Amino acid sequence: MEIDAQADASLDLESLFSGATGAARLEHLLFVADKFKGQELELEALRLAADQLAAASNVKLHREVLERIGGRLGPAYVLDRPQLEAKERALAAQSSVLDADLAAARATQSKDAVRAAHRALADCWASQGAVNEAMKGYMRMREFCTQPDHVLTMCISIIKCAVAMRQWVHVAAYRKRGESVVASSTDTMAKSQLAAAGGLYSLSQAKFEEAARSYVEVSPDLGSEFSDVISAQDIATHGAMCALASLDRPALQSLVIDSPGFREHLESVPEIRDAVNSFHASRFADCLRHLEAARPGMELSPHLAPHLPALFKEIRRRGLELHARPYATLALSGMGAALGLIPADLEAELEALIVGGRLSARIDGAAGVLRAHRPDARAGALGAVLAAGEEFVAASRLLALRASVLQHGLVQVLLVAVYVEEWGEGTGTEGGHGLVLRAGSWTLGMYAWRRTWAASTLGFNVVCAALLARHSCGAGAGTEG
């Protein structure tokens, strides 16, 4: 269920995105603006973005936002080119100064100084929206890092740029690198940042279980430290949705319900917290109801929105599976009511679960019940053994035949003769056979279906003789590997 035009008026973007800062907040706002183009929410999102950009250094994006607003929000949001150009010149001057600082630092040959200069320059570019140049700048810091925390800072900076550019390969690589640095330390802040980045990466790849396991490692002490990448509310929402869709009951219990750290995250998103509690208490209809209530907000997340249909489907199916598991017989009407599904949808979901092997049951359409089904494991095993045996015999016979053909040199390489015979009567599954023989690049195309000797012309005889001579002179067999 996507947000409709009527509902968007009730969405308070400012409070929804209050936990995000910097690039993350801008990304959310622009995502909303793109999603609700031509609607009231677009202007609200652009206004908030313009307000944020006015105090920031990303002149290019500020200009684009103001152009999109197009004067629809009054004189305060009109594009003032001279002001923006002046700001740009000031920022360019700042970059030049930092460049000069870098040159000076290189001259001193002090690793610390060079590293700090690289970092300052890269930070400047990042603040101006030149994320690609910023990432290159952070990467240049690598050879000047002398301490583990230097490496860690570099990794986290690169991860921030990579997330902004959606270069998930870099996110994964530098997360791994950062984790190897903090493995033996007690820096929970860094570990949480890396875990949150890992969660974003796994979510982007639709690996929900990995994403859930990453998000639950994020400590609540992270606070707003990483809010320019992902807010605390998003960590809770993403983690809970992925956990509901992928973790089995024991894992959900231990990693989410009984985890004090993640429970603290969940307190910031009450609807999601209630959904998780309902799911755990097997009140699946309530769980789905809470999730649907929270869905409009989740649709505004650029990271989560593309995966929402799959997540909801998976959560619904898990609910069905867990609901049906204890029963030998279960009335479909009651099941539909318990899960808030109409009968047609319920049967379709049950069919998908049964065919997918996740539910061992059968639907009794006449009685309107779902009956548990215990397959005959012994017969299945015996059947598998027979099939494996037949497969082995067939494969070994094929191997022996091929070996014999190769051993005796019966590998046709060239056109040797064209012999065609056709018998019109057949079984209905075949009728006659013809031969087309191709020799290297000579496609002679003698595809004849009538009883005939194809070597009927002198020219063709000459060609055949030449090819036969070539064959007998040892072009040989065995071009086939």
Next chain:
Amino acid sequence: MEELVTRIRTTNATELKSILESDACVQSLANSDRDTLLAAAASLDPGVQSLGCLYLLDAVGRASPDTHRNMDLLAAEVALLENGDASQLQLSMPLVARLARRMKSAALREGAGKSALCTLRKAALRLIPGTKYISPLHADIFQLCILTKNYHAALPFIEHEAYDVDPSKTGSTNLDVLLYCYYGGLVETTRRRYACALWFFECALSVPSGVVSAVTIAAAKKWMLLHVLHKASVGVLPKSAPPILSRTVKSECALYLTAGRHLTAVGPLPDLTSWLETSAPAFIQDGNWGLLQLALQASKARAVRRLTKVYTTIAFEKAAELLSLDVQEVEPLILRMVDSGELTASIDQEHGTVRFGDASPSQVDFLKQLEGVLKRCMAASRRLSAMNQAVQLEQAYMGRTAAGGGAAVGPSAPDQSNQEERAAMDVTAAAAGDEAAST
């Protein structure tokens, strides 16, 4: 000619073979007229002077255009094949294969296919040195079985599970191997033993070759349809298929790939009426229209079997909706499947429902089948072990492994590489003895 006949009567078989294959004798036979040769052959006893008869009748056959063959020649060929001395005829199996093929063609023209089939069966059982060998006679027998619709006659030869193609013992060529696989597949398809038929066609695709023949393409088309019919999936060419075949199949069999995709689509059966109308001529021309119809029916049957995994009882209307059929078509479809043993179900006409049951085969049947399969697995395993041992004992192999791989053999020297491969793969008497012990 009289001198030759006298020598045939007085010389032993081994010496006679070299005499008959000498240039002078070959020239003499080629220059003789048909009637003289036939008279000379008639003067010999096919059961005693079998080798001489063979060469003389072969010369008569080559001298006789197909339209001028007479019943005398046909009778002489049949007598030789049925009563000829096996030890003499086995000295020249390529000639026997050629003669048998001519006899088969002549018999079919005369409408005597069943008689030819009997003759060839007797000849194959007597002349082929072992059940492991594939000979040209197999392909002719299978073809006659198809044309005369006597499929049971092929059964003993299919059950032999032959795999050896020694030309010196059987006169086999690459084409004979392909035809053995192709016709064997056709026989098994008609007998509805689809797994076996798939094996035959897969063999035809896997036979090493540097060129693509129409037999291979025809086998590929049937293999694709059978794969859809039996395994409900679009087949992927075996890894052992020659690379040139992979490239050719995409262009030659594009229609069959499309058919496979249509018939194995997940979800409700699509409406293929218009596609069938446009594609029918191509399938009919290839002789695969019947197989396509079987594949279509199989896809419907598959959809019904999918229902049995989900439902114990289902109403006709619901089944029709899920199968994309009319309600009236559901009951006949289920009845047909129950009759053919594909489905265990009972129909409640009063309530308009079908109850599906689980087929539970008897344990005794399972154990018998298991015993049979295990025996065949052990025989196959022994065969492979013997081949492996023979390779490891070969001089060429030992020399190469001792030299640490030896000189690299590139694609410009196929002869040398193949000769070494042949030497390495030479099956010794140990393998032959083992096969004899297992049979």
